Amino acid sequence: MAAQAPVKKKRKGIVGALALAAILIGLYWSLIVAPPDAYQGEVQRIMYLHLPSILTAYLSYFLVFIGSGMYLWKREKRDDILAHSAAEIGVLFTALTIIEGSIWGRTTWGVWWTWDARLTLTAILLLIYVGYLMLRSLIEDEDRAAVAGAVLGIIGFLDIPLIHMSVYWWRTLHQPPSILRPDKAPWENIAWPLLVPLIINIVAFLLLYFYLLSLRYRLGEMRAEIRTLRLQREA
Amino acid sequence: MGPWGFVGLAYGIVWGTILIYWFCLKRRYKEAETELARLKAVAERLDDVEA
Numbered sequence: 001m002a003a004q005a006p007v008k009k010k011r012k013g014i015v016g017a018l019a020l021a022a023i024l025i026g027l028y029w030s031l032i033v034a035p036p037d038a039y040q041g042e043v044q045r046i047m048y049l050h051l052p053s054i055l056t057a058y059l060s061y062f063l064v065f066i067g068s069g070m071y072l073w074k075r076e077k078r079d080d081i082l083a084h085s086a087a088e089i090g091v092l093f094t095a096l097t098i099i100e101g102s103i104w105g106r107t108t109w110g111v112w113w114t115w116d117a118r119l120t121l122t123a124i125l126l127l128i129y130v131g132y133l134m135l136r137s138l139i140e141d142e143d144r145a146a147v148a149g150a151v152l153g154i155i156g157f158l159d160i161p162l163i164h165m166s167v168y169w170w171r172t173l174h175q176p177p178s179i180l181r182p183d184k185a186p187w188e189n190i191a192w193p194l195l196v197p198l199i200i201n202i203v204a205f206l207l208l209y210f211y212l213l214s215l216r217y218r219l220g221e222m223r224a225e226i227r228t229l230r231l232q233r234e235a
Numbered sequence: 236m237g238p239w240g241f242v243g244l245a246y247g248i249v250w251g252t253i254l255i256y257w258f259c260l261k262r263r264y265k266e267a268e269t270e271l272a273r274l275k276a277v278a279e280r281l282d283d284v285e286a
Contacts, residue, residue, distance in 0.1 A: 023250075027246075041238050043238045045242045046241070046242060046245045049245060096248070096249050096252060099245075103244055103248075212256075212260065215261070215264055218264070222267040223267055225271055226267065226270055226274060229271075229278055230274065232278070233274075233277070233278070
């Protein structure tokens with residue numbers, strides 16, 4: 001593995017700057033420009049965090065799935081690094097989704113937590129990937145840890161379709177999708193003044209995600225190089 | 236707590252946690268960068284000695 005090229009560092013800096021700008025615009029739009037919701041009032045502003053963070057978490061686990069599958073197939077270290085990096089950031093965004101959801105639930109349902117199908121399956125998703133990170137750190141042999149992680153990474157991803165379908169299959173407190181529905185375009189389900197800050201925040205979260213992922217991926221690469229150099233020194 | 240209190244709590248936790256994660260990630264990144272540079276320098280010195 002070669003040292004990181006200055007072009008890549010510059011690209012990372014640009015993505016980071018764009019993410020920061022989008023986050024600041026998103027905050028301004030969500031908290032100041034956007035009007036309160038007709039039914040939920042001001043607390044509906046939590047949606048501008050809740051939906052972008054779960055979409056980011058899903059994207060992250062999709063990359064874990066792809067990286068894990070590719071690693072099991074080709075045994076290339078870069079795929080394992082991608083899966084490991086994406087899992088760590090996915091855990092962060094899943095935990096944040098559950099916390100935001102809990103605060104939102106307290107104001108709309110009157111409870112911080114309920115054993116609703118969607119909430120429970122999301123908590124299971126978080127536990128699976130916390131388990132993934134623990135498994136990776138507990139197995140000393142790097143290759144064995146990568147294989148075990150890849151298997152768990154793929155199995156864990158199967159929970160996501162269950163989370164998505166849970167609101168259709170079971171009677172849940174969590175409402176079915178109200179914006180991203182297959183039968184209607186998003187702008188037919190939500191007023192534009194509420195949709196604009198949501199789109200800005202989704203873009204901001206995605207930019208932030210790719211910035212964090214590039215940092216975490218490079219960290220994984222450097223750690224692999226460090227291990228190789230140490231092994232060479234010991235040999 | 237009023238509605239803005241809950242909104243502030245959610246935004247504070249989310250952005251505070253992301254900021255802490257970013258700081259920790261940057262610190263881990265810098266540590267790995269320093270360690271890698273040190274090991275590479277040692278390896279180069281050893282190569283020079285062997286040559």
